[in-house]
Amino acid sequence: MKTNIVVERRVVTRLPSQFGDFQLVLYTSNRDQKEHLALVKGIVDQEENVLVRVHSECFTGDILGSQRCDCGEQLQNAMRLIEAEGQGIVLYLRQEGRGIGLLEKLRAYNLQDQGLDTVDANLVLGHLADERDYGVAAAMLQDLGVGSIRLITNNPEKISQLQKYNVQINTRVPATAQILANNATYLFTKAVRMNHFLNLDGLQPVPRKNGHGSKHLGLD
Numbered sequence: 001m002k003t004n005i006v007v008e009r010r011v012v013t014r015l016p017s018q019f020g021d022f023q024l025v026l027y028t029s030n031r032d033q034k035e036h037l038a039l040v041k042g043i044v045d046q047e048e049n050v051l052v053r054v055h056s057e058c059f060t061g062d063i064l065g066s067q068r069c070d071c072g073e074q075l076q077n078a079m080r081l082i083e084a085e086g087q088g089i090v091l092y093l094r095q096e097g098r099g100i101g102l103l104e105k106l107r108a109y110n111l112q113d114q115g116l117d118t119v120d121a122n123l124v125l126g127h128l129a130d131e132r133d134y135g136v137a138a139a140m141l142q143d144l145g146v147g148s149i150r151l152i153t154n155n156p157e158k159i160s161q162l163q164k165y166n167v168q169i170n171t172r173v174p175a176t177a178q179i180l181a182n183n184a185t186y187l188f189t190k191a192v193r194m195n196h197f198l199n200l201d202g203l204q205p206v207p208r209k210n211g212h213g214s215k216h217l218g219l220d
Helices: 059-063 071-085 102-113 118-124 134-144 156-164 184-193
Strands: 009-016 020-027 036-041 052-054 087-092 151-153 171-172 179-182 213-216
Touching: 009 134, 009 171, 020 134, 036 071, 036 134, 052 071, 059 071, 059 151, 071 087, 087 134, 102 118, 118 179, 151 156, 156 171, 179 184
Parallel strands: 052 087, 052 151, 151 171
Antiparallel strands: 009 020, 020 036, 036 087, 179 213
């Protein structure tokens, strides 16, 4: 897929974190008015098989530690993997709520509490199940000079979209997280209705234990 998406590298700064030391790159693009981020470890320019996580913003999960999803834990685990490898990239895309924005995402939460799953909640609100686009991510990888990647994901649509934007994905690395009492139904829906690479045997609702029931998420 040819694209006219142009990204501009606006600033690069050092980011020490609990997971290791990274370089943080802020981009803007002609696609939207948002600021997208690249968290870079090591030398990636002209490198092959770079470990990459393309992560969509999740304020509730990434910042507030919400247990309704697996987003925050996936982000943290990706940073750990990249730090352990000594090389890699996390692209942080500003497309909250699978592209519908924070307001509509919270409205969808209320519909989920009334019994709808995450897909039907979006549809009832007049959205697609997933409205994200990964053209900006592809342009950021191109700007960083990456030759080919190993993509940390469970989402086949993310793989397909990036490949359409001519990103060479050599392999998929499972994104790990936990099944919790509050996110088991959400993960089951992602596996059954959105074809995510998750082991259905482990995706039954988990009984609460003082609000903190959990077990490790089974991945293929």
